[in-house]
Amino acid sequence: MQVTMNVNGEEVSREIEGRLLLVHFLRDHLRLTGTHWGCDTSNCGTCVVWLDGEPVKSCTVLAAMAGGHEVRTVEGMEKDGELDAVQKGFVECHGLQCGFCTPGMMMTARALLDRNPDPSEQEIREAISGQICRCTGYATIVRSIRWAAAEEAGTRTTATEASAS
Amino acid sequence: MQVPAPFEYQRVHSVDEAIALLDRLGDTARLVAGGHSLIPMMKLRLANFEYLIDINELHDQLGYIRVEPGLIRIGAMTRHRELLESDELAAAFPIFRDAERVIADPVVRNRGTLGGSLCQADPSEDLSAVCTTLGASCVVQGLDGERVVPMEDFHQGPYETAVGDAEMLTEVRFPVRPGGSSAYEKVERRAGDWAVVSAGAAVWLDGGSITDARVGLAAVGPNTAGIPGIADVMRGRPPGEELYARAGDIAAEACSPATDRRGSAEYKRHLARELTVRVLRRAVARAGRQEA
Numbered sequence: 232m233q234v235t236m237n238v239n240g241e242e243v244s245r246e247i248e249g250r251l252l253l254v255h256f257l258r259d260h261l262r263l264t265g266t267h268w269g270c271d272t273s274n275c276g277t278c279v280v281w282l283d284g285e286p287v288k289s290c291t292v293l294a295a296m297a298g299g300h301e302v303r304t305v306e307g308m309e310k311d312g313e314l315d316a317v318q319k320g321f322v323e324c325h326g327l328q329c330g331f332c333t334p335g336m337m338m339t340a341r342a343l344l345d346r347n348p349d350p351s352e353q354e355i356r357e358a359i360s361g362q363i364c365r366c367t368g369y370a371t372i373v374r375s376i377r378w379a380a381a382e383e384a385g386t387r388t389t390a391t392e393a394s395a396s
Numbered sequence: 397m398q399v400p401a402p403f404e405y406q407r408v409h410s411v412d413e414a415i416a417l418l419d420r421l422g423d424t425a426r427l428v429a430g431g432h433s434l435i436p437m438m439k440l441r442l443a444n445f446e447y448l449i450d451i452n453e454l455h456d457q458l459g460y461i462r463v464e465p466g467l468i469r470i471g472a473m474t475r476h477r478e479l480l481e482s483d484e485l486a487a488a489f490p491i492f493r494d495a496e497r498v499i500a501d502p503v504v505r506n507r508g509t510l511g512g513s514l515c516q517a518d519p520s521e522d523l524s525a526v527c528t529t530l531g532a533s534c535v536v537q538g539l540d541g542e543r544v545v546p547m548e549d550f551h552q553g554p555y556e557t558a559v560g561d562a563e564m565l566t567e568v569r570f571p572v573r574p575g576g577s578s579a580y581e582k583v584e585r586r587a588g589d590w591a592v593v594s595a596g597a598a599v600w601l602d603g604g605s606i607t608d609a610r611v612g613l614a615a616v617g618p619n620t621a622g623i624p625g626i627a628d629v630m631r632g633r634p635p636g637e638e639l640y641a642r643a644g645d646i647a648a649e650a651c652s653p654a655t656d657r658r659g660s661a662e663y664k665r666h667l668a669r670e671l672t673v674r675v676l677r678r679a680v681a682r683a684g685r686q687e688a
Contacts, residue, residue, distance in 0.1 A: 232405060248402065249402070249403055249404055249405030249448065250399055250400045250401070250402055250403055250405075251399075252399060252435075255397075255399075271397065271398040271439070272398070272436060272439075273432060273436065273504060276501075276503060279503055285477075285506045286502075286503045286506060287503060287506055287507055288432075288503055288504065288507075291431060291432050291435050291436065291504075291507070292431065292435075292507070293405065293428075293431070293435070293448075293450075295405040295407070295450070296428075296431070296450055296452060298407070339502075339503060357502065358502055360501050360502065360587060360588070361500070361501025361502055361503040361504055361588065362501075362503070
């Protein structure tokens with residue numbers, strides 16, 4: 232079957248099997264390998280992308296279901312060569328070690344901040360609770376997201392202070 | 397890599413179109429809503445269909461929470477996140493927010509639907525227990541119009557429902573009576589997991605005594621089950637710890653848990669008792685606050 236969708240602002244069209252999962256469509260057909268493929272069971276959350284503005288686990292969405300809809304992946308976060316505040320926060324606050332969970336974490340974080348620009352630590356932890364990080368113990372991920380919130384609110388002082396809090 | 401076996405994907409834009417397609421394809425076809433239970437089952441070959449009919453485009457028509465006098469109607473395509481975030485729903489039935497907070501995780505809740513949850517008919521499924529507790533009715537549409545199936549007849553065994561091959565669940569209706577409140581609690585092995593056991597309670601009070609009480613349990617039998625014996629014991633009595641304990645005993649006795657990887661039958665029976673006590677206590681406290 233033919234599927235056409237908008238990925239990161241660009242219309243793409245491919246011939247696919249009905250059973251193809253969105254994560255494999257993005258990685259194998261479009262070569263957008265920023266979206267990672269992890270547990271295959273909608274537990275780990277590294278495959279999170281946006282479908283019509285909502286974070287979804289792309290290992291449990293058929294590519295065909297995204298037909299006619301808008302998909303946004305981690306590749307679509309930066310704008311004109313400028314990293315998103317969430318991406319900068321992960322750089323500044325050491326939000327990753329191995330980097331495997333990072334694309335999903337950042338897509339969920341971006342959606343959280345769009346909805347709630349000043350989330351508490353508890354709200355951040357709740358938002359990323361469907362995602363697993365085996366390196367950081369989540370502390371630096373939470374800090375990274377707080378950094379991004381402060382950056383966007385114009386209240387950020389320094390990265391050192393953010394990580395000390 | 398886990399992928400489903402090959403199938404033909406079909407997308408529909410109306411309930412009538414879905415039913416006509418189901419009528420033509422029979423039991424070789426299955427509707428898919430959020431897909432967060434069905435797709436994993438298809439990956440594991442626990443479910444195999446020749447056709448998958450995607451009804452996500454019906455969210456505009458069937459994604460709603462309508463509060464009417466004496467009745468709340470929820471469309472089958474209403475997603476978990478919408479149920480969690482609805483203040484109107486939480487005001488009438490706090491049990492929904494209690495349950496939604498412990499269903500899977502926020503990203504999964506962006507996709508999963510009320511209708512999909514009920515039609516999955518998993519014995520451990522939380523919204524089935526909520527609907528059982530609240531005495532919901534399911535609106536099932538077929539070629540010749542709709543019929544209304546009470547929750548106690550909707551599930552006919554694990555993973556089996558009253559919905560026929562050429563039918564579709566379109567709406568779930570909840571009767572609203574004054575003076576009531578509700579609560580839900582689940583014990584799980586890890587956050588967002590299926591229940592080891594969970595319990596919901598709804599109570600109605602009038603002038604310091606209980607006029608009705610309902611308890612629904614998940615994961616302790618072939619389907620979620622209401623425990624009618626509890627209403628018989630509680631009606632007409634003032635709420636209190638002794639009464640909750642009696643209700644807990646009835647729940648523990650009425651359920652039929654099985655030993656599995658989530659726990660022993662004995663442990664689950666203990667949970668059925670304890671969770672029944674806790675949710676009744678919380679539902680009564682909430683109803684009391686409302687009266688005050």
